[in-house]
Amino acid sequence: MGSYVLRRFISVILVIFVVATATFFLMHAIPGGPFKREKALPPAIQRNIEERYKLNDPLWKQYVDYIGNLLRGDLGPSYKYLGRSVNDIIREGFPISAHLGLVSVVFALLVGVPCGIISALKQNQWQDNFIMAFAIIGVSVPSFVMATLLMYVFAVKLQWLPAAMWGTPKHVILPMLALAGFPTAFFARLMRSSTLDVLSQDYIRTARSKGLSWGAVVYKHVIKNAILPVVTYLGPLIAGIITGSFVVENIFAIPGLGRYYVTSIYNRDYTTIMGVTIFYSALLVMLNFLVDIAYCWIDPRIKLTDAKE
Amino acid sequence: MRIRKSLLWFACFMTVLLIASTGFAAEKLAKKQILSFNVGTEPSTLDPAKSTGIPEAIIELNCFEGLTRMDENNVPQPAIAESWTISKDGLVYTFKLRKTKWSNGQPVTAHDFEWAWKRALAPETASEYAYQLWYIKNGRPYNEGKLKDPSKVGVRAVNDYTLQVVLENPTPYFLQLCNFPTLMPVYRKVVEADPEGWFQNPKNYIGNGPYKMVSWQHNSKIELVPNPHYWNRKKVGMERLDLYLVDDIQTALSMFETGQLDWFDAPPAAEIERLEKQGLLHKSEYIGTYYYMFNVTKKPLNDVRVRKALTMAIDRQTLIDRVVRGGQLPALAYVPYGLGDATPDKDFRKIGGDYFKEDLAAAKKLLAEAGYPDGKGFPTLTILYNTSENHKKIAEAIQEMWKKNLGIDVRLTNQEWQVYLDSRTQLNYEVARAGWIGDYLDPMTFLDMWVTGGGNNDTGWGSKKYDELIYAAQAELNTAKRAKMLHDAETILMTEMPIMPIYFYVNLTVIKPWIKGAFRSPLGFIDFSTAYVLEH
Numbered sequence: 001m002g003s004y005v006l007r008r009f010i011s012v013i014l015v016i017f018v019v020a021t022a023t024f025f026l027m028h029a030i031p032g033g034p035f036k037r038e039k040a041l042p043p044a045i046q047r048n049i050e051e052r053y054k055l056n057d058p059l060w061k062q063y064v065d066y067i068g069n070l071l072r073g074d075l076g077p078s079y080k081y082l083g084r085s086v087n088d089i090i091r092e093g094f095p096i097s098a099h100l101g102l103v104s105v106v107f108a109l110l111v112g113v114p115c116g117i118i119s120a121l122k123q124n125q126w127q128d129n130f131i132m133a134f135a136i137i138g139v140s141v142p143s144f145v146m147a148t149l150l151m152y153v154f155a156v157k158l159q160w161l162p163a164a165m166w167g168t169p170k171h172v173i174l175p176m177l178a179l180a181g182f183p184t185a186f187f188a189r190l191m192r193s194s195t196l197d198v199l200s201q202d203y204i205r206t207a208r209s210k211g212l213s214w215g216a217v218v219y220k221h222v223i224k225n226a227i228l229p230v231v232t233y234l235g236p237l238i239a240g241i242i243t244g245s246f247v248v249e250n251i252f253a254i255p256g257l258g259r260y261y262v263t264s265i266y267n268r269d270y271t272t273i274m275g276v277t278i279f280y281s282a283l284l285v286m287l288n289f290l291v292d293i294a295y296c297w298i299d300p301r302i303k304l305t306d307a308k309e
Numbered sequence: 310m311r312i313r314k315s316l317l318w319f320a321c322f323m324t325v326l327l328i329a330s331t332g333f334a335a336e337k338l339a340k341k342q343i344l345s346f347n348v349g350t351e352p353s354t355l356d357p358a359k360s361t362g363i364p365e366a367i368i369e370l371n372c373f374e375g376l377t378r379m380d381e382n383n384v385p386q387p388a389i390a391e392s393w394t395i396s397k398d399g400l401v402y403t404f405k406l407r408k409t410k411w412s413n414g415q416p417v418t419a420h421d422f423e424w425a426w427k428r429a430l431a432p433e434t435a436s437e438y439a440y441q442l443w444y445i446k447n448g449r450p451y452n453e454g455k456l457k458d459p460s461k462v463g464v465r466a467v468n469d470y471t472l473q474v475v476l477e478n479p480t481p482y483f484l485q486l487c488n489f490p491t492l493m494p495v496y497r498k499v500v501e502a503d504p505e506g507w508f509q510n511p512k513n514y515i516g517n518g519p520y521k522m523v524s525w526q527h528n529s530k531i532e533l534v535p536n537p538h539y540w541n542r543k544k545v546g547m548e549r550l551d552l553y554l555v556d557d558i559q560t561a562l563s564m565f566e567t568g569q570l571d572w573f574d575a576p577p578a579a580e581i582e583r584l585e586k587q588g589l590l591h592k593s594e595y596i597g598t599y600y601y602m603f604n605v606t607k608k609p610l611n612d613v614r615v616r617k618a619l620t621m622a623i624d625r626q627t628l629i630d631r632v633v634r635g636g637q638l639p640a641l642a643y644v645p646y647g648l649g650d651a652t653p654d655k656d657f658r659k660i661g662g663d664y665f666k667e668d669l670a671a672a673k674k675l676l677a678e679a680g681y682p683d684g685k686g687f688p689t690l691t692i693l694y695n696t697s698e699n700h701k702k703i704a705e706a707i708q709e710m711w712k713k714n715l716g717i718d719v720r721l722t723n724q725e726w727q728v729y730l731d732s733r734t735q736l737n738y739e740v741a742r743a744g745w746i747g748d749y750l751d752p753m754t755f756l757d758m759w760v761t762g763g764g765n766n767d768t769g770w771g772s773k774k775y776d777e778l779i780y781a782a783q784a785e786l787n788t789a790k791r792a793k794m795l796h797d798a799e800t801i802l803m804t805e806m807p808i809m810p811i812y813f814y815v816n817l818t819v820i821k822p823w824i825k826g827a828f829r830s831p832l833g834f835i836d837f838s839t840a841y842v843l844e845h
Binding site for chain 2: 030031032033035036037038039040041042043044045048049051052053077080081082083084092093148151152155156159162163164165166250251252253255259266268
């Protein structure tokens with residue numbers, strides 16, 4: 001186990017390094033730059049700016065400087081939001097996105113998983129049909145439609161909740177629902193199919209025949225075995241959702257991190273592109289790693305060793 | 310009969326009462342003088358020397374005050390400068406400053422202006438709008454790093470309350486520029502302590518304008534309250550301004566409808582008609598032109614007859630009514646309305662008039678003369694635009710008009726903003742969409758960009774005569790002669806037609822009826838110092 005963790009850790013560092021390098025050269029390959037404007041700047045002013053932000057250094061030097069700073073944990077200054085470092089941007093935006101994301105994941109789990117189980121237990125009955133109809137809507141309606149619809153109904157028409165902004169618990173509800181729509185439906189479907197799969201296993205019949213009640217079988221054997229695919233999906237889902245969604249944050253005017261994934265590229269804000277990409281990939285590989293460890297805990301048959309050991 | 314008479318009296322009485330009550334209500338102020346406005350986007354910076362956008366300028370111009378301030382009629386009025394004298398050759402301005410204070414109570418002096426302007430010009434400040442100070446003697450060489458000695462730059466504090474400015478050329482709009490963010494004074498101590506990020510902390514955001522910042526929640530909201538040390542404090546009646554930083558216009562509209570916002574700009578095109586019916590939509594002058602550029606280095610666009618035919622063969626009014634919406638004005642010339650001529654009260658556009666007509670027969674004739682009768686043999690043209698729903702709709706409409714009217718096949722290409730800018734500068738296009746918003750209220754801000762090789766002249770076009778007129782106008786002291794030169798320059802531009810004007814912008818804004826007193830300049834800036842809220 002110890003050596004496995006070490007190997008995984010080294011591979012995590014490698015992955016982040018490769019991501020950083022690829023992103024760096026790709027973003028410099030696309031046309032434009034952080035200080036290119038519709039109103040073209042006089043060449044002298046363009047030079048002043050490039051000098052000031054060291055954009056006229058050769059690319060390899062910019063790369064070496066960047067990686068050097070990165071190793072010290074310094075993601076550099078934003079080129080778009082002057083006077084702010086990318087570290088600041090992540091420090092301010094991430095807690096908000098993470099708050100919203102975690103609430104949404106918990107909602108999705110609390111609603112999606114039980115719905116999936118009920119669906120499987122009542123297969124092809126009205127409960128199943130009802131839940132699966134909703135699940136199809138949840139999977140297929142994109143979040144921007146959901147967000148706009150929720151805002152229109154609950155904020156503009158009924159005036160129950162604020163239309164946008166962030167700050168009080170009331171502000172969380174609509175974006176949470178918009179964000180949780182897809183994972184909730186996805187969890188329900190995933191849980192349904194894996195529960196059906198587990199229900200047909202021999203050990204369930206054994207458990208039943210040794211006299212365990214239905215409730216005990218479902219609780220002790222079915223859920224524990226059926227939840228594995230959900231756990232697998234949880235890793236990338238959490239990484240994706242807590243780093244923020246561009247669409248939902250934009251529509252509800254939430255000052256999270258999500259918008260930067262898109263706007264930093266439009267703005268050619270090189271340091272921010274790098275910073276948020278590295279942050280996201282680090283989080284993603286880390287969570288996948290945690291999921292692997294969680295497997296081991298949920299299902300003792302899975303061992304975290306390399307094949308040779 | 311008697312009943313009728315009394316009814317009549319009663320009706321009269323009620324009418325009087327009604328008029329009196331509405332009249333009375335219209336005067337009554339709301340208890341809470343708070344206004345919320347959507348600035349539209351997170352400011353890139355709030356350092357007046359370095360900012361470039363209109364959202365930033367709106368905040369800065371309410372937190373700082375320059376030598377002058379523009380009034381409702383867009384005429385520069387004394388502000389921090391109490392009075393000034395201008396030398397006969399139009400080159401030396403001597404400003405006499407009022408005794409005013411920064412928002413921390415310290416005095417604002419002429420030295421603050423001298424320091425702030427030289428800082429904006431210093432190459433290491435890397436200010437994008439530094440060219441707004443190139444009008445000052447030696448401003449340009451100093452900014453370009455060719456001149457090292459800042460004392461040679463033409464701005465000098467003669468004493469604490471006298472500022473002398475020497476210009477390169479007589480610049481009739483220099484007093485206007487004194488109200489531009491780049492020329493705002495800044496508080497030296499806080500700027501020197503943290504030149505990059507001094508404005509990030511509201512405590513350090515020391516200004517001399519009507520308002521001061523109390524909080525800045527990134528991507529969310531900026532709060533301004535009156536600056537107690539502002540010299541004209543009694544003019545400011547608001548308690549607080551909530552400036553929201555909401556990007557999405559649909560969201561801004563929802564916030565407006567739920568009462569979270571009192572005022573926002575650029576409503577979604579689909580809602581314009583409804584908002585106008587409800588009386589919430591306001592249109593104001595905005596000096597900008599939407600046009601298509603022709604790449605004159607490519608066949609068949611190197612032929613002026615082809616360019617003219619294309620320009621004459623579209624129906625601008627239909628395009629505005631059906632596609633753009635919002636009451637823009639058809640552009641049959643390049644310089645928009647709202648800019649002064651020889652005297653500021655005359656409109657440059659009205660005097661210059663239209664330069665061409667939408668005339669199908671003439672367009673077809675020109676195209677035939679160029680060797681393409683009924684569009685036969687005309688190669689497929691490509692219109693390039695940056696990815697946006699509005700630009701796409703306009704391009705589609707023009708595509709259809711050219712096809713129908715001239716028999717020309719047109720392809721559309723869209724590119725992401727920065728890629729599009731790159732294609733433009735590389736002249737890697739045939740026809741490209743563009744827009745231009747003026748930097749100051751003078752036709753020069755529209756015309757000087759078309760000089761040969763100008764940074765914004767992405768058409769490959771150039772004319773020696775045109776360049777001479779522009780350079781001569783820049784040095785001309787006589788306003789009538791200068792205006793004539795600018796008209797002549799526009800005539801050349803509209804005769805050779807490297808660009809096809811489409812429409813003049815208008816500013817569309819949505820305001821709650823009880824918000825009064827604030828006004829917007831045609832440059833897009835808003836002065837909130839005189840705003841007030843009626844009871845509602």
